[in-house]
Amino acid sequence: DIVMTQSPLSLPVTPGEPASISCSSSQSLLLGNGNNYLEWYLQKPGQSPQLLIYLGSNRASGVPDRFSVSGSGTDFTLKISRVEAEDVGVYYCMESLQIPYTFGQGTKLEIK
Amino acid sequence: QVQLQQWGAGLLKPSETLSLTCAVFGGSFSDHYRSWIRQPPGKGLEWIGEISDGGITKYNPSLKSRLTISLDMSKNQFSLKLNSVTAADTALYYCARHIRGSRGLDSWGQGTLVTVSS
Numbered sequence: 432d433i434v435m436t437q438s439p440l441s442l443p444v445t446p447g448e449p450a451s452i453s454c455s456s457s458q459s460l461l462l463g464n465g466n467n468y469l470e471w472y473l474q475k476p477g478q479s480p481q482l483l484i485y486l487g488s489n490r491a492s493g494v495p496d497r498f499s500v501s502g503s504g505t506d507f508t509l510k511i512s513r514v515e516a517e518d519v520g521v522y523y524c525m526e527s528l529q530i531p532y533t534f535g536q537g538t539k540l541e542i543k
Numbered sequence: 544q545v546q547l548q549q550w551g552a553g554l555l556k557p558s559e560t561l562s563l564t565c566a567v568f569g570g571s572f573s574d575h576y577r578s579w580i581r582q583p584p585g586k587g588l589e590w591i592g593e594i595s596d597g598g599i600t601k602y603n604p605s606l607k608s609r610l611t612i613s614l615d616m617s618k619n620q621f622s623l624k625l626n627s628v629t630a631a632d633t634a635l636y637y638c639a640r641h642i643r644g645s646r647g648l649d650s651w652g653q654g655t656l657v658t659v660s661s
Contacts, residue, residue: 470647485647527646531603532590
């Protein structure tokens with residue numbers, strides 16, 4: 432199985448400040464078609480996860496442009512330019528290259 | 544606006560069969576893969592398996608021997624069966640639909656808490 436490792440696991444952030452979450456995979460998620468088979472999800476408290484980013488760099492419908500991503504291959508970063516109160520929750524990266532798809536441990540973002 | 548609604552028994556005894564169904568409302572049911580994911584209480588997410596329009600399934604090897612995912616295109620529904628459950632199968636189970644042409648899961652059910660206890 433591909434092992435996904437996120438850091439940090441806990442992220443306290445002041446509203447209006449930027450935040451970043453790292454995700455690394457035990458093998459490259461980049462295929463010859465140029466796509467990275469990596470997704471990012473946010474699970475808000477008491478809710479089902481919601482898709483933020485798919486195929487490495489594509490924002491899902493309705494996701495604000497303050498969310499951006501960088502990286503390719505084995506190392507990726509999700510960035511929030513200015514954190515808002517509604518961004519609290521647990522962020523997960525997930526590889527979708529190889530069965531079984533695997534998730535990172537999750538990064539809990541909280542407001543200071 | 545696509546909505547996924549799921550249901551099934553929430554309390555099982557060890558060795559029983561877990562059975563959940565997910566219905567898709569709105570949008571297109573075809574041309575999308577569908578997955579099941581679970582989350583043990585207070586823990587992270589685990590992908591269980593997926594099914595395509597043609598009924599082709601891919602399962603998590605850790606569950607494969609006990610797992611069946613099926614599809615009813617006429618009802619816009621797909622289902623999960625997990626045999627011989629133990630306490631380790633206690634979790635919040637989610638159904639989800641993939642974005643067309645991608646493995647991103649863009650629509651999720653509300654989740655069903657399944658508890659296995661004698």
